[in-house]
Amino acid sequence: MSKATPExxxxxxTGLLRSIEGKGTQLTPKERLKIPQQxxxxxxxxxxxxxxxxxxxxxxxxxxRVEAARCLQCKKADCVDGCPVGVDIPGFIKAIExxxxxxxxxxxxxxxxxxxxxxxxxxxxxQCQATCTVGKVHKDALKAVSIGRLERFVADHERSTHGCxxxxxxxxxxxxxxxIGSGPASITVAADLRREGHAVTILxxxxxxxxxxxxxxxxxRLPKAIVEDEIRTLERMGxxxxxxxxxxxxxxxQDLFDKDGYDAVFIGSGAGLPKFLGIEGENLVGVFSANxxxxxxxxxxxxxxxxxETPIFQPRKVAVxxxxxxxMDAARxxxxxxxxxxxxxxxxxxxxxxARAEEVDNAEEEGVRFHFLRSPKRIxxxxxxxxxxxxxxxxxxxxxxxxxxxxxxxxxxxxxxxxVDTALVSIGNxxxxxxxxxxxxxxxxxxxxxxxxxxxxxxxxxxxxxxDIVLGAATVxxxxxxxxxxxxxxxxxxxxxxx
Amino acid sequence: MNRILExxxxxxxxxxxxxxxxxxxxxRRPGQFVILQIDSEFGERIPLTIADADSEEGxxxxxxxxxxxxxxxxAAMNTGERIANLLGPLGRPTExxxxxxxxxxxxxxxxxxxxxxxxxxxxxxxxxxTVIGARxxxxxxxxxxxxxxxxxxxxxxDDGSYGRKALVTEPLAELCEIDPQPDLxxxxxxxxxxxxxxxTVRRYDIPVMVSxxxxxxxxxxxxxxxxxxxxxxxxxxxxxxxxxxxxxxDFDNMLKRLEAYRDQEKRKLQECQIxxxxx
Ligand SMILES: Cc1cc2nc3c(=O)[nH]c(=O)nc-3n(C[C@H](O)[C@H](O)[C@H](O)COP(=O)(O)OP(=O)(O)OC[C@H]3O[C@@H](n4cnc5c(N)ncnc54)[C@H](O)[C@@H]3O)c2cc1C
Ligand SMILES: Cc1cc2nc3c(=O)[nH]c(=O)nc-3n(C[C@H](O)[C@H](O)[C@H](O)COP(=O)(O)OP(=O)(O)OC[C@H]3O[C@@H](n4cnc5c(N)ncnc54)[C@H](O)[C@@H]3O)c2cc1C
Ligand code: SF4
Ligand code: SF4
Ligand code: FES
Numbered sequence: 001m002s003k004a005t006p007e008x009x010x011x012x013x014t015g016l017l018r019s020i021e022g023k024g025t026q027l028t029p030k031e032r033l034k035i036p037q038q039x040x041x042x043x044x045x046x047x048x049x050x051x052x053x054x055x056x057x058x059x060x061x062x063x064x065r066v067e068a069a070r071c072l073q074c075k076k077a078d079c080v081d082g083c084p085v086g087v088d089i090p091g092f093i094k095a096i097e098x099x100x101x102x103x104x105x106x107x108x109x110x111x112x113x114x115x116x117x118x119x120x121x122x123x124x125x126x127q128c129q130a131t132c133t134v135g136k137v138h139k140d141a142l143k144a145v146s147i148g149r150l151e152r153f154v155a156d157h158e159r160s161t162h163g164c165x166x167x168x169x170x171x172x173x174x175x176x177x178x179x180i181g182s183g184p185a186s187i188t189v190a191a192d193l194r195r196e197g198h199a200v201t202i203l204x205x206x207x208x209x210x211x212x213x214x215x216x217x218x219x220x221r222l223p224k225a226i227v228e229d230e231i232r233t234l235e236r237m238g239x240x241x242x243x244x245x246x247x248x249x250x251x252x253x254q255d256l257f258d259k260d261g262y263d264a265v266f267i268g269s270g271a272g273l274p275k276f277l278g279i280e281g282e283n284l285v286g287v288f289s290a291n292x293x294x295x296x297x298x299x300x301x302x303x304x305x306x307x308x309e310t311p312i313f314q315p316r317k318v319a320v321x322x323x324x325x326x327x328m329d330a331a332r333x334x335x336x337x338x339x340x341x342x343x344x345x346x347x348x349x350x351x352x353x354x355a356r357a358e359e360v361d362n363a364e365e366e367g368v369r370f371h372f373l374r375s376p377k378r379i380x381x382x383x384x385x386x387x388x389x390x391x392x393x394x395x396x397x398x399x400x401x402x403x404x405x406x407x408x409x410x411x412x413x414x415x416x417x418x419x420v421d422t423a424l425v426s427i428g429n430x431x432x433x434x435x436x437x438x439x440x441x442x443x444x445x446x447x448x449x450x451x452x453x454x455x456x457x458x459x460x461x462x463x464x465x466x467x468d469i470v471l472g473a474a475t476v477x478x479x480x481x482x483x484x485x486x487x488x489x490x491x492x493x494x495x496x497x498x499x
Numbered sequence: 500m501n502r503i504l505e506x507x508x509x510x511x512x513x514x515x516x517x518x519x520x521x522x523x524x525x526x527r528r529p530g531q532f533v534i535l536q537i538d539s540e541f542g543e544r545i546p547l548t549i550a551d552a553d554s555e556e557g558x559x560x561x562x563x564x565x566x567x568x569x570x571x572x573x574a575a576m577n578t579g580e581r582i583a584n585l586l587g588p589l590g591r592p593t594e595x596x597x598x599x600x601x602x603x604x605x606x607x608x609x610x611x612x613x614x615x616x617x618x619x620x621x622x623x624x625x626x627x628x629t630v631i632g633a634r635x636x637x638x639x640x641x642x643x644x645x646x647x648x649x650x651x652x653x654x655x656x657d658d659g660s661y662g663r664k665a666l667v668t669e670p671l672a673e674l675c676e677i678d679p680q681p682d683l684x685x686x687x688x689x690x691x692x693x694x695x696x697x698x699t700v701r702r703y704d705i706p707v708m709v710s711x712x713x714x715x716x717x718x719x720x721x722x723x724x725x726x727x728x729x730x731x732x733x734x735x736x737x738x739x740x741x742x743x744x745x746x747x748x749d750f751d752n753m754l755k756r757l758e759a760y761r762d763q764e765k766r767k768l769q770e771c772q773i774x775x776x777x778x
Pocket of ligand 3: 082083084085086087089112118119122124127128129147148151477
């Protein structure tokens with residue numbers, strides 16, 4: 001993030017662009033490495049504390065061209081290995097450098113159909129940017145080529161100019177596929193199969209499609225209009241979307257074949273079951289799962305207190321448990337709802353936080369306080385069963401655990417109390433249990449994740465699964481990768497290109 | 500879809516609507532509910548029990564009390580209008596089997612959700628005594644319907660304006676004293692009423708099934724807003740319930756949780772009363 005205004009950043013970039021443009025492809029790697037990384041223009045931290053608008057504005061055209069010039073166009077592009085879906089990163093960045101924006105989008109689309117979303121929400125510093133040569137030279141993944149920001153830039157550019165149009169759909173095959181859920185895994189499956197000419201119906205439990213991207217990730221990080229655009233593209237391709245349809249209740253999985261005559265089913269029902277800590281006081285008034293708090297604010301628009309009918313708890317002093325993206329989103333939503341004080345309580349240290357680095361910085365700029373190496377022991381309530389505080393235990397880092405991260409161990413007798421009236425539990429989600437509960441033949445692991453083979457096929461014939469329901473709580477891009485794989489298997493099952 | 504086919508007022512603030520919903524009508528079982536939303540953009544998602552269904556016509560019946568803003572908006576809708584969103588059937592169906600002698604207690608609006616349960620229990624050959632209670636005569640609902648599916652029907656009102664002057668717990672206690680004891684008690688109504696029914700039955704060692712009406716958002720197990728403490732464990736009413744053995748439910752905590760949004764609900768209700776006055 002940058003303190004400079006977007007205009008100042010653009011002016012600087014324009015100047016830089018002029019000085020490098022003349023040299024064109026003549027820039028040496030050394031010269032490229034000297035080009036300063038372009039800062040992300042963003043809303044002023046004080047101002048954005050009280051609005052839901054997107055925090056970052058995205059690169060200007062000049063900034064994007066300059067940032068693209070930082071890429072060394074490596075022969076062996078390690079960045080591509082870091083991207084879970086293998087986007088041709090040097091390819092699209094070269095196209096940006098040359099100003100061929102629609103082509104850049106076409107290149108990305110081959111591997112990733114949601115670049116405007118991934119550019120915003122991928123944890124790039126752990127993926128494509130973690131392996132980028134430029135980052136390695138500077139010994140900091142955060143100084144790598146800003147691949148995500150560039151991806152976002154071209155995707156937004158294409159969105160505003162409709163440069164690429166609606167994907168082409170092959171002639172109808174007469175085969176019908178039901179896709180359960182409408183998160184990134186399901187969107188990918190629907191798009192891929194529809195392109196092949198199969199009839200696709202998305203069945204979504206909520207009244208609005210988009211999965212976590214509409215009910216979980218807040219507007220200030222991922223504007224709903226972007227997700228809506230992607231959904232509209234699916235509809236234009238002829239994908240049918242049925243909302244208010246809960247598989248397992250409105251129809252059992254097997255009935256989708258027996259009663260409704262689908263030829264194949266994809267399950268992309270996500271990791272929807274909020275985990276709680278199981279500590280004393282967790283059912284007091286004022287304790288919410290991050291899912292509930294975020295759903296009320298995002299999907300139900302409860303932040304708009306005048307117009308929305310759904311109420312949301314008015315937080316004053318808040319404790320957020322957890323250190324992932326969900327915890328950051330919950331904390332920053334609480335700030336925007338007018339909380340005076342927001343405390344993030346995390347068991348490990350800042351380096352172990354799974355949240356995107358940019359969002360942790362953003363949260364800090366917005367005044368969120370971090371308490372590392374602390375974990376809640378119990379939640380304290382008053383006689384009205386309303387939250388009045390959290391008792392926390394201090395931790396220290398011990399031996400590394402299975403994940404290679406040093407395991408936090410509690411320090412006996414280190415209890416302290418933080419006075420709060422709201423506690424937001426964001427320690428992760430388990431898989432959505434409804435389909436597995438109502439479909440006993442569907443094999444799962446002990447966490448309730450559906451088991452699939454390497455082609456995304458489940459233990460039931462013609463039933464495929466992918467995304468968080470298979471991986472456990474993961475990421476948008478991983479869910480899409482899974483969707484792509486399952487779509488290819490389903491296409492093969494339905495006769496492949498022979499139909 | 501979701502068109503209101505018929506609307507009827509049963510009592511002050513209590514309405515019955517028949518809504519076109521073929522899939523839900525086909526799949527629903529007694530004890531299940533729907534979540535509906537009147538306006539996709541800013542509406543609230545409200546849970547209502549499926550009071551009856553006609554799978555041939557493809558319709559479900561909802562009986563609701565206009566208590567706050569959203570239920571008042573629903574009450575203001577007319578035949579032919581469509582409810583924007585209707586999701587269901589939700590929750591686990593009631594366990595319907597032959598228990599033997601069953602006492603069913605419905606309080607206020609709770610009589611409506613109890614109707615399909617009593618109907619199904621009767622069909623399974625149970626012997627049914629039904630107690631329905633209301634504050635006053637004009638709030639007694641579904642009396643003929645309940646009579647038609649019960650072996651015995653007791654009506655009580657708090658003020659004695661109709662039937663017996665008593666709270667439902669009084670006849671309930673007497674029915675538990677009769678030998679042989681009931682094999683099952685079903686109690687559905689306001690949370691406080693269910694709490695006291697459970698207290699009444701507790702010393703007889705009779706299972707008492709209650710249907711919990713917690714605050715909900717999604718109704719699919721995703722938010723945890725509907726959670727209650729049952730036997731010391733956290734349960735989600737929308738997927739683990741709505742029915743539980745009342746003896747294991749922490750009603751005091753549930754009652755407090757129901758009040759979480761009281762101030763905001765009051766404000767919304769006032770807004771809508773002002774609008775009604777203006778109209
Ligand atoms: C608050 C939050 C912030 C996050 N931030 C990031 C981030 O910054 N970057 C990132 O990469 N990832 C992030 N994630 C994770 C990411 O959103 C998920 O990994 C991803 O959305 C999973 O996609 P999916 O397709 O598996 O399903 P989901 O997006 O979970 O969607 C599943 C959909 O299925 C529907 N559904 C469930 N059961 C049924 C059923 N029985 N019948 C019909 N429909 C059903 C649900 O209503 C839902 O709409 C975040 C997650 C959360 C909760
Ligand atoms: C499984 C289930 C089945 C239900 N079945 C019926 C039914 O068949 N008929 C009927 O009249 N009511 C039923 N309810 C209650 C009904 O959902 C609420 O009355 C309704 O949501 C209130 O909305 P409102 O905006 O009009 O009132 P609000 O202004 O929101 O609230 C008014 C009162 O209702 C309580 N309340 C608010 N939201 C809910 C909620 N989501 N669930 C429960 N109580 C709430 C509040 O504590 C308050 O006392 C059921 C609830 C559940 C959970
Ligand atoms: S999809 Fe994500 S990981 Fe892949 S290149 Fe784009 S931002 Fe990087
Ligand atoms: S590794 Fe970095 S510098 Fe090399 S091609 Fe990829 S983005 Fe460009
Ligand atoms: S209503 Fe959200 S989990 Fe039950």
